[in-house]
Amino acid sequence: GSFWINAHIEAGKFLWQRSNKTLDSNTRLRTTGQPGDLDSPGDCLSLLVSEDDLEYYPGLPYNPHDCSDNQHYPLCERILQDTQQLLKDPLLVLEETISINIAKMENNVHLILDTIDKSISAH
Structure with a gap:
C-alpha cells in the first residue's frame, strides 16, 4: 500500500x-x-x-x-483545485451578499433619519 x-x-x-x-x-x-x-x-x-x-x-x-x-x-x-474553488465561491457570494445588505441597511437608516427630520421640521 x-x-x-x-x-x-x-x-x-x-x-x-x-x-x-x-x-x-x-x-x-x-x-x-x-x-x-x-x-x-x-x-x-x-x-x-x-x-x-x-x-x-x-x-x-x-x-x-x-x-x-x-x-x-x-x-x-489532499486539496483538490475544484474543492478549493467550491469553498472559495460561496464565501465570495456570502461576502457580496453581506456588502449588499449593509448598503441596503445604510440606505434605510438614511431614509428613516430623513423622515424623522422632515417630521420634526413640520412640527
Whole structure:
C-alpha cells in the first residue's frame, strides 16, 4: 500500500499542495530513476509502505502516480483545485451578499433619519 503525502507535480516539479513550496524531484528516494518518468502534470506523490513495495523498490519510498488512482490512502489532507474553488465561491457570494445588505441597511437608516427630520421640521 501507499499513502498520499500532500504533494503534486506541476511543471515537472513536486510541490507541497498547501504552500506550493518545491520538493526536489531529482531525489534518489523516488521509484523512478529519471525526472519525467511517470511524472505528468497533476500527478500526486505517495509514500510506499507495504512490505512488497519496499522489497521491490528498496530505498525508494516515494512514488509519483495519477491523482485519480484511488488505490492510495491519504496520509494527510489532499486539496483538490475544484474543492478549493467550491469553498472559495460561496464565501465570495456570502461576502457580496453581506456588502449588499449593509448598503441596503445604510440606505434605510438614511431614509428613516430623513423622515424623522422632515417630521420634526413640520412640527
